Amino acid sequence: MNQRRLMIMRLLDARKKFTARELAERFDVSVRTIQRDLDYLQQLGFPLYTEVGANGGYRVLPNRILPPLQLTEHEAFGLFMMMEYLQQVPDFPYGSIREQLSDHYFSSLPSDVQDRITRMSQHIAFLQNHSKQPEALTTQIIHAAMEKKQIKFTYASRSGLKEIEVYPIGIYYEHGYWYMPAQKRERVLLYRLDRMQSLAILHQTDTSVPTLKEWLISTDDREKIEVTVRFTDFGARLAQSDILFKLMKDYEWRGSVPPEEFPFMARRLLAYGPEAEVVQPKELRELVGELLESSLAPYRQDF
Known part of the structure; x- marks a missing residue:
């Protein structure tokens, strides 16, 4: 696709209306050339429609597909709200990219969609009380769980600080806290991440450690x-x-x-x-x- 056709897509994606003559004058080409460009874009699936009459012209469908993902406007709004919500969850795995990703995604949207999201954000809020987690702890645990590696950390239990060595199964988030089920010998114990300190990933591995999903559906054979x-x-x-x-x-x-x-x-x-x-x-x-x-x-x- 040539540069002119890419520029036409960007112009139309901003929800502005252009006539073929206006586009021809803007790019210094003939009206016929512009019409061929528009036909080409429609064949690619670009959602153009034509308004007839004295004030007619070319527009993009109201619920069009938006970059960078193939999303409609409603899907774009929903995805942005989900990213906003995830920013409220402390120490989300790989969380350092959340704000950057949100900004990058927002800046790639057409200006009219940006404006609607900005106005929408004035009418929605996520109010939750969250514990404060050590930086990057969840990411380290996920990497250790994926590699079936043992970890060592200091844990603030009711009886005081303890040195713990276990094999993490995974993490889950519930009621404002991250939890880590981990295998220690034949038992699976549950730890709260906000009580963990000084985590280190060790070299020992155990391939028998289950995944979090396997553990969640497994039968608990403890006496009850x-x-x-x-x-x-x-x-x-x-x-x-x-x-x-x-x-x-x-x-x-x-x-x-x-x-x-x-x-x-x-x-x-x-x-x-x-x-x-x-x-x-x-x-x-x-x-x-x-x-x-x-x-x-x-x-x-x-x-």
Whole structure:
């Protein structure tokens, strides 16, 4: 394609209307040459249409295909909003390119689409509270998981700082935090990335480590205990957005939970306050009660 035809595409893609004579004068060629150029572009699939009449001319279809991807305008708006949302997620893998990619993509769009996106952005916001992650941690973990390599890091647990060596399975993002399931000997343990420090990728490899998708669909063969949690009406509405309790029925959630997960579940339930009550087992019920007592202790000192 010659330079003139590329320039015609850019002119028309800005949603301006041109007559064949105006284009001919702009490029100093005959009207017939311009008409051949326009016929050529239409044969390539460029979505031109003609407006007839005294004020007629050539335009591009309103929901046309946009560069750099083969997207319609609505798809372009949606993609830009998705990039805006991802910028709110801390330490997104390869996140250093997000702003650059967003700017590059935005600048490649026709000016009228840029204007509409700018106006649209004044009417939408993504308000979330996110934890602050160490820079580039997610990217390092993904590389280690792909290569089946062991990692070493310092972890801030409830009992203090610990040196951990595990094989990462992958990462997932939930409720404002990144989590890393990792294999240690025969067990899979879960770590929160915002509690990790000083990560290093080691040379040891283990090809038996599953992928994250394989782990998510695998059967948990740990010993489990039946758990029942009863919610109030308001608690049930709160729990609708909680993936842990998505299978609730008639204000009750029932499921089998490994005892090792009780501390995690108890803290999760603590956030519901009086809107959720553990019916069984006794161990989990007592654990939630202990957390409530420790939460009240600082306030009781005032009485």
